[in-house]
Amino acid sequence: MRHDSELDTDALIIGAGPTGLTLGIALLLQGKRVRVIDKHLEGLPYSRAILINGETMRSLEPLGVCASLRAAGxxxxxxxxxxxxxxxxxxxxxxxxxxxxxLLPQVLTEQILCERYLQLGGALHRGYRFELPEGSCDGSAGAVDLLPIDASQPVLAVQYLWLFGCDGMDSAVRSALGLTWRGRSQRExxxxxxxxxxxxxxxxxxxxxxxxxxxxxxxxxxxxxxxxxxxxxxxxxxxxxxxxxxxxxxxxxxxIQFRSADCYGKGQTWLAGDATHVHSPIGGRGLNMGMADALALAEAVARQDIDAYVAQRKPVAARWVRINYGMSRVLMGSAxxxxxxxxxxxxxxxxxxxxxxxxxxxxxxxxxxxxxxxxx
Ligand SMILES: Cc1cc2nc3c(=O)[nH]c(=O)nc-3n(C[C@H](O)[C@H](O)[C@H](O)COP(=O)(O)OP(=O)(O)OC[C@H]3O[C@@H](n4cnc5c(N)ncnc54)[C@H](O)[C@@H]3O)c2cc1C
The missing domain is CATH 3.30.9 (D-Amino Acid Oxidase; Chain A, domain 2)
Structure with missing residues (x-):
């Protein structure tokens, strides 16, 4: 396979969804060099999430996206x-x-985040996927080959200090770290x-x-x-x-699935958003929790205190997955x-x-x- 010359970055983010882009913007604002990669050539054409809650809007204020979000919603x-x-x-x-x-379609939320990310000088590589064998990543800083979706394109070799898996519920980063993904599905x-x-x-x-x-x-x-x-x-x-x-x-x-990761990462490799927790859309929290994870993770990186990220976000996710499961049984269950x-x-x-x-x-x-x- 043909390789591009090796690219260097402080943070390599896998996934240009709402979590990855929010994390990217927050890290750029700290002066870090950031690269986001996504396996899709374009954002998804349909919207999953359609609600951003007021608390999320407040916490997004320093990122400079709220005026555009409000104007569009x-x-x-x-x-x-x-x-x-x-x-x-x-x-x-x-x-x-x-x-x-x-109320704002996720497509538009992602568009607004992406525009801001690029405006701040973030690098975005679409059409590349992260793929490593299960359990093969020990979490330390290093280099990774990102595979092109179009085989005629070169492999992207990236050297990073931090690797962040914001790659959704089927997270390849979580799998590469060999982390357990526990939970259950809803019949209805x-x-x-x-x-x-x-x-x-x-x-x-x-x-x-x-x-x-x-x-x-x-x-x-x-x-x-x-x-x-x-x-x-x-x-x-x-x-x-x-x-x-x-x-x-x-x-x-x-x-509908209700799942969460037992562990959020190790060393220099950490997960956020749907890669760590999924649940039913009832309550409209998935995207909001992903953005809150991203902001907490960026702050923990700045303070060099990743334990604070896990201590802050993991109990919130565990609690909501439990509550959301109960709500979903009551509102959608056939029992x-x-x-x-x-x-x-x-x-x-x-x-x-x-x-x-x-x-x-x-x-x-x-x-x-x-x-x-x-x-x-
Ligand atoms: C029907 C429905 C309705 C919903 N409604 C709401 C709502 O109203 N409010 C709310 O807050 N949430 C809602 N959600 C949940 C919300 O959509 C998710 O929580 C949110 O998209 C998670 O964002 P994320 O960035 O963590 O992951 P994703 O949005 O899944 O983004 C992950 C990104 O990673 C990329 N990727 C994945 N694997 C790789 C790989 N190996 N290499 C490279 N790239 C990769 C994907 O292409 C994708 O762009 C809803 C979900 C559904 C299904």
């Missing part, structure tokens, strides 16, 4: 509840001290649809439809684009039929107890609404948003 200005066909109820006022959560898949509308008719940027058949959320991710996310394809399509749809732009069922609990929840909401309980639900909604914001 839609605020979570409230939620419209449709429960068992009862008259809908609108709850407002989700914006907390941090400016509140923002989730379903999501993105659709372009002819016009916007909603009262708030989020709506929840819940019935005995399951639930579906409508999330306005651009002025005339919605994401419908729900328990089944049928449930999502039923909600979609009530909207002035121009075209479905993306649709997918996805399997009888899950169905009964969902029925009881809907019954309580209906009772509250019948008794003019919007006044009670309103502060509860604001509180849920605030608690979610402080946990990333």
């Amino acid at each position: 839609q605020p979570v200005d409230g939620i419209e509840l449709h429960v068992d066909g009862a008259a809908p109820c609108t709850l407002h006022g989700a914006t907390g001290a941090s400016g509140g959560p923002l 898949p989730g379903h999501a649809i993105d659709a372009r509308l002819r016009q916007w008719t909603g009262r708030t940027n989020v709506a929840l439809h819940a019935s005995a058949a399951g639930f579906a959320l409508i999330l306005r991710i651009a002025p005339l684009t919605v994401r419908i996310a729900g328990t089944t394809a049928a449930q999502c399509h039923q909600v979609l039929r009530q909207l002035p749809v121009e075209a479905i732009t993306w649709e997918s069922s996805f399997n 009888l107890w899950s169905q009964l609990l969902r029925w009881a929840l809907r019954f309580c909401v209906r009772l509250l609404l019948a008794g003019g309980g919007e006044r009670l639900l309103q502060p509860l909604f604001v509180r849920i948003i605030r608690v979610n914001e402080t946990q990333a």
Whole structure:
């Protein structure tokens, strides 16, 4: 294989997803030389995450990306509840001290991060993959050959002081380090649809439809684009039929896993983001936790105290994977107890609404948003 002359860097980041790009920007701002590589020639054309919470926005402020993110996103200005066909109820006022959560397709988040990363002088090599045999990496600083996706291109040989695996749930860096990836899968898949509308008719940027058949959320991710996310394809399509749809732009069922890495790395090689934890999209935390990992990791590198990174982030991830598993069983599980609990929840909401309980639900909604914001 043909080799390019060896490239030198302080930090080699595998993965140009939200975690890798956030880490790249934070390290560049410390004056480090950074190279990010990604096996895809372009960012993925579809969006997985669509929510950035207020706490994440606050912590991204020093990176110089927040104005662009806010300009591109839609605020979570409230939620419209449709429960068992009862008259809908609108709850407002989700914006907390941090400016509140923002609905923004991951494609755009990555684009904005990438522009900032390149503007700061970061090197980006697309179309190269990191691949080493399982357990063959001892974590020390060194050199690695990155393989081109297009065989006519030269191998990229990179010498690094730090290697960071931000390469998602099937992390090749985690595998090269030989780390254990523990957890379980959910039997019930989730379903999501993105659709372009002819016009916007909603009262708030989020709506929840819940019935005995399951639930579906409508999330306005651009002025005339919605994401419908729900328990089944049928449930999502039923909600979609009530909207002035121009075209479905993306649709997918996805399997849900709850996993975390036992160890976050060793020596000069560390993992962050989905490479260390995955869970269901309920709560919209995956991307937020990846960005928080990246910022904590960059700070730990600056302070030369990597133990602080693990001590800070690992318990947060373990706790959220546990809570998220419970939430997913309740909201999506097919077991009888899950169905009964969902029925009881809907019954309580209906009772509250019948008794003019919007006044009670309103502060509860604001509180849920605030608690979610402080946990990333
Ligand atoms: C349907 C769905 C909805 C979601 N909704 C939300 C939400 O609303 N809010 C939220 O916070 N999170 C959400 N998530 C989770 C979120 O998408 C992920 O947590 C997030 O993408 C993780 O970012 P990451 O950078 O760690 O990994 P990824 O986004 O997976 O990026 C990893 C990158 O590494 C590259 N890569 C992988 N292996 C290699 C290799 N060997 N060599 C080179 N490059 C490699 C990949 O090409 C990719 O670009 C959702 C997920 C799904 C599936």
